[in-house]
Amino acid sequence: MWARYISFFILSASMLYLVIYSIIFSFKFSLTAFFLLLVFGFSILYAIFTEFKAIKKSSKTKTTFNFLSLLCVFGGALSTYFLNIYLSQGSIIAASLIGIIGSIFFPKYSLPIYTGAFVGMISPDFSHNFYHICAACIIAGFIYELSKEIFVGAGGKLGTIAFSSWLITYLIFDLTLLQSSFNYQIGYELLLISFIGAITTYVLYNYFSLDPVLSSALISLIGALILPVIIPDLKNISPSVIMAATFAGMSSKKRENWYKMILISFIVPIFFTCSYCNLGGIGGKLGTIAFSSVLTIDGIFILLKDISYKN
Structure with a gap:
């Protein structure tokens, strides 16, 4: 049981870290986005609280630890890192290829x-060394195993594990994360890209x-290529948006x-835009954006259900 609480706290705290940064940036970006993200933030907190109650009510069976999964996280991370950094394929194409290979040849x-692949999705501009990669892999492997029975079925959880690590x-190690500028608007193109990515997957x-890994990796790879x-004007962000979706x-x-998924697909570009400038360079951020979007809609529907039940 303790393993669930530890992993629950790590994933929730990491996601909220991203959400808080998004809210702060949105205040400078757009007051509409700011108030919208405040609502999203409260909705996420409600979803987290509901998940916490579910953990307390769940059975007290022991969490088994599979060390082979830890090795798979390592393998996925290092192979993605090699394709991404040393072969200059870029993080999205690299992770997509590893996801496809893993799904076809090692479906179990x-x-x-795929979780490891997200760990390897770091920017070449991010100051790090091989020991940092290994540390992140070990942490991600343990979080993956400890969190198997929480947030079950929620999209973006694997990326949030990598982001947490x-x-x-x-x-x-007191590393320095990347900061960047954002010169785009949340237009219909981003909404359409996100909708296609989420719904097709x-x-x-x-x-x-x-x-699920093959579904995501295949659509991500196609999106990154075409x-x-x-849409050349969005060439720097469109592959990231569709992968997050x-x-x-x-x-x-x-x-x-399906209708909740449609709503989730429209939330993804908002979080993507408002978190773009902060916490850059490390793997798993796109998954955390997706995870935040999923819990936003979850929280809203749970709250509406609770209100209707009380009435």
């Missing part, structure tokens, strides 16, 4: 491999029984129905 361990590594996974050509689309239909 595709989830930890890098935040902890950042705090331990969700449909492939939940209605065509495709592996979107910069189709595919992570949201990895949600199980037992947790998110």
